[in-house]
Amino acid sequence: MGRPVLLSVDDDPGVSRAVARDLRRRYGEEYRVLRASSGPEALDALRELKLRGDAVVAVLADYRMPEMNGIEFLEKAMDLFPRARRALLTAYADTDAAIAAINVVDVDAYLLKPWDPPEEKLYPVVDQMIEAWRESPDAVVEDVKLVGHRWSAPSFRARDLLARNAVPYRWYSAEEAEGRRMLEAAEATADDVPLIVTPEGVVLKAPTESELAAVVGLSVEAESDFYDLVVVGGGPAGLGAAVYGASEGLRTVLVEREATGGQAGQSSRIENYLGFPNGVSGSQLADRARRQARKFGAELLLTRDCVALEAHGSKRVLRFADGGTIGAHAVVLATGVSYRSLGVPGADGLTGRGVYYGSAMTEAAACKDQKVIIVGGANSAGQAAVFFARYAESVHLLCRGPALEASMSHYLIEQLAAIGNVHVHTCTTVAETHGSDHLEQVTLLDARSGERSTVPAGHLFVFIGGEPRTSWLDGVVVRDDRGFIPTGPGLLGNGRRPHGWALDRDPYFLESSLPGVFVAGDVRAESVKRVASAVGEGAMAVTLVHRYLGER
Structure with missing residues (x-):
């Protein structure tokens, strides 16, 4: 394996030589700088690098090229080197190109030609791309x-x-x-x-x-035993709190028991998030937020399961399932919700063997030419139906209500209606699942007629309800009868502060019944179950953390 590669692509010979010259001057000792004069030529070079096992750190492509423009090239380059960072070179303030680049190829940066002086306009951008590549998992574990x-x-x-x-x-x-x-x-x-x-x-x-997680290079151990802020949960709310906490000078650590992104991270395409008119995948959004949090110095701990929260004076202590602990001045709870168990005969024994909770995108290829059943009537189920329709012979969306309008966004309902192999079944639920070593059949119940029908199916994806992950907080913070956590005004029953509240002020808007412990996202009682609102609450929680810390 040779030195990692920086590749520039431009059909203008003068620009191509200038890019390569400036890159070699700064990075030539550590990286190989290659250049190509067209998209097809660059793709041939990338295929050769792939076969040789070489690493590609970053690709800089001109937007306006014949045969294949920069966005089309970067999209194909992603298939060969998905973790390479991507930049678009353009001599035009082209808004449409910018939007397409963000949404189609998740471009990392834009460079307007000319970029003189490179010390101010080129090198800082490339430095950030190299740093992001180094931090990505495949820079540590390649295969x-x-x-x-x-x-x-x-x-x-x-x-x-x-x-x-x-x-x-x-x-x-x-x-x-x-x-x-x-x-x-x-x-x-x-x-x-x-x-x-x-x-x-x-x-x-x-x-x-x-x-x-540890052996593949993911962070599982904290660098310290005490922080300014501990964020529990790595969904949009938790990532938002980590980004804003770290960027505002708080020593911040995010603790997540599975993977960053939460339920939103499993969405194949989120189309109603501000600033992404063509949509963005949940994994792309989570990856950007993860990189942003690390850029500001936040630590991310994965596969750590919190089992207890304790208060020791002004200190808040989280206890992990393995017996370890971590302390902080303040805590943001952003644990989100879990999809509710299907709860029908046969389902528990087939979980992970044909019955899945969430999108489980690793199963997409196995669904090719198969019948897929999706249970749920909210946006997550609709997004999954759109995604699996690309692979499956047919997708059957089961909704227990009489219509999707009560729980699903209008744009998704229109999309589903336009996809020929997606079939929506209202007033229909799963009564039973069947199979020996994997799912083979599903029995459906029509609530209108009471009739049951058993159909063959190898894949069943469940998106029903949402149960908050708060049982480990029992007796520590107030929870409602469904397990969600009330905050601020929701704690002031009859104008009275919550039992045990020792401060002279009322709880802040996102503060729980335990001072210094804030709540953001889906786990908060009466929250709006949308990605944008979760990110906003994560940011707002940090503002309130600062106010709380200023009281001490």
Whole structure:
């Protein structure tokens, strides 16, 4: 493997030479600087680099090129090197191009030609792209090998953990020849899956999620035992709080038990988020927020499950499932909600083996030419139906209500109506699931007629209700009868402050019944269940944290 590559693409020979010259002057000792005169020529170069196993750090492409413009090229380049950072070169203030670049290829930066002096207009942008690439998982672990069973719940959880945390991996089925050879080489049996092999040759047999996260380079241990702010939960609200907390000078750590992004991170495309008129995938949004939080100095701890919150004077202490603890002056609870269990005969035993909660995008390829059933009537279910319709022969969306309008955004309802292989079934629920080692059939119940029908299905995705992850807070903060956490005015029953409240003031708007513990996003009682509002609450919570810390 050679030095990592910086690639520039421009059909103007003078501009192409200037870009390469400026890049070599600053980065030539550590990186190879390559240039191409067209999109097709650059793609040929990228394919050769891929075959040789070389790494591509960043690609700078001119927008206006013949044959293939910069956006079209960057979109194809993403398929070859998805973690390479991307910049668009343009001599025009082209708003349409900017919007398309953000939404189609998740461009990292724009450079207006000319960029003189490069010390002010070129190098700072490229420095940021290099730093982002270095922090991305594949800069540490380039080729994790995962051996597992197709219909194994632990194997699915391992794949899902890697995919949702943007860790590249190669999947091998234990039922196929190459998978069996890897098991034999690792002196493992089919009962030891999932089997993980790192590029350094480290072998893990049936690892825990924390063990898997640690070996692939994800952060699982805190650098300190005390912080200004601990954020619990890595969805939009938690990421918003981490970005604003760290950017405003608070020593901040975010704790997440699975992967950053939360339920929103599993959405194939969010189309009503401000500033993204063509939509943005949940994973792209989560990746940008994750990088932004790290840029400002926030720590991100993954696969850490909080089991208790304690108050010791002005100190707030979180206790983890493994017995570890972490303390802070203030806490933001942004734990979100979990999809409610389907709760029908057969479903629990088939979870991860045909029955999935959330989008489970790692299953998309396996749905090719299959029948897919999606349960739910809100936006997350609609987005999943649109996504899986690209792969499946047919997608059947089950809604227990008489219409989608009560719970789904209008734009999604229109999209679903326009997709020929999506079928919406109202007043319909799942009564039972069937299968031996994996899902094979689903029994449906029509609430209007009371009739049951059993249909073949290998994939069932569940998006029903939302249960807050707050049982570990029982007795510490006030919760409502559904487990959501009231804050601010919601705590002032009959004008009285909550029991045990020791301060002379009322709780702040997002403050729980325990001073210094704030709540943001879906877990907060009466919150608006939208990505934009969750991000806004995360930011607002940090403002209130500052106010609280100023009282001490």
